[in-house]
Amino acid sequence: MMLDSLYNTPVASVIFALTIGLSLFVFSNPQWYGRLMLHPYSIHQDKSKAYTILTSGLIHKDWMHLLFNMMTFYYFGFSLELMFVQFSGPLGHLLFAFLYVVSLILSDIPTLLQQKNNPGYYSLGASGAICAVLFSFILFQPKAMLGLFMVIPIPAYLFAFLFLGYCIWASKKAHDGINHDAHLFGALSGLVLTLLMYPWAFRHLLSQF
Known part of the structure; x- marks a missing residue:
């Protein structure tokens, strides 16, 4: 099963394993949080810290944070x-990697701009x-059933609007310590990048209703 996943979905498999592995590493070595977390103030002062835009997306605060994100992924x-x-042949693997990495970067841009002077x-x-x-x-699957609060089944398109x-x-x-801007701009980045790669997806979406 693991080998099948690695063969059929190598990019998702590597992202999944790397995110879990690095998160578990920092759980046991918390001194690494300072090196890997996104700190907009440091990036504003020293552009060499920009690598944390990527590394911060591979680590998590705690087990619940990690579990929720990895279940969704x-x-x-x-x-x-x-x-x-299915849409693009072997190129689809690279397009999936492109979507994930570029969305990770784009989702952090508002935070970088808003918090650049906040140490x-x-x-x-x-x-x-x-x-x-x-x-x-x-x-691609607007009528798939998703779980609101992981319990209440609702169509994916309705979930998207509510989210x-x-x-x-x-x-x-909200003042809950959660970066909601990253969620919002990540979702929007996913929509825009997908439509740039597959413009027909919009017609497909409309045809489902």
């Missing part, structure tokens, strides 16, 4: 890579890129 990331291969602000987690994967999946609305509200009003 497991259910949608592997399926999406298979879809891309006390740090961020970490793969949520921005995973939101991109989820929303790309929804473009975006919540992210917009939470980015302005």
